[in-house]
Amino acid sequence: MNSLQRLNDVLPVEVKSQKDIERIDSLIIPGGESTTIGKLLRDFNLSGCLVDRIHSGMPVWGTCAGMILLARKIVEEDSIHLGVMDIEVRRNAYGSQLDSFSCSAVMDKVSEYPIELVFIRAPWIERAGENVEVLAVHECKIIAARQNNMLATSFHPELTDDLTFHKYFAGF
Numbered sequence: 001m002n003s004l005q006r007l008n009d010v011l012p013v014e015v016k017s018q019k020d021i022e023r024i025d026s027l028i029i030p031g032g033e034s035t036t037i038g039k040l041l042r043d044f045n046l047s048g049c050l051v052d053r054i055h056s057g058m059p060v061w062g063t064c065a066g067m068i069l070l071a072r073k074i075v076e077e078d079s080i081h082l083g084v085m086d087i088e089v090r091r092n093a094y095g096s097q098l099d100s101f102s103c104s105a106v107m108d109k110v111s112e113y114p115i116e117l118v119f120i121r122a123p124w125i126e127r128a129g130e131n132v133e134v135l136a137v138h139e140c141k142i143i144a145a146r147q148n149n150m151l152a153t154s155f156h157p158e159l160t161d162d163l164t165f166h167k168y169f170a171g172f
């Protein structure tokens, strides 16, 4: 929310109900614990209307746990997810909380200068469908990708001061 408040022409709101989902223009599904977010989406009956809005073109960006929820498939697991984006994702791919790390990378399609990337119990993308545009690779693993109105990142741009990724998504 703090990062979004620093952008012009963006009014960030929290999304907790079907009514909220109906009135927003775009959505960020944040990091956290994907199994918990998945259960909340189910228990509050939000998955159906969310999937409908994404299918009808609403921009959506999943960071970390959010990326897991967007994925078509979660490798070797069967937790609840939305299954809208043609990527296969491995949860906790880099290890435990203690294996969290940051690095920097240039992503030609997003920015000309290196951006700091923060990974916390992060997933990576093991397979991306042919309609998915790969935006960033770190040590041979896909860590950012886009498919039309859907953006997925393994890392947490909101944990740095850099707004490049937020601006990129705001331009969808």
Ligand SMILES: NC(=O)CC[C@H](N)C(=O)O
Pocket: 030, 031, 032, 033, 034, 035, 063, 064, 065, 066, 068, 091, 092, 120, 121, 122, 123
């Ligand atoms: N920082 C995060 O969002 C961690 C995601 C978490 N490992 C999960 O599986 O949901």
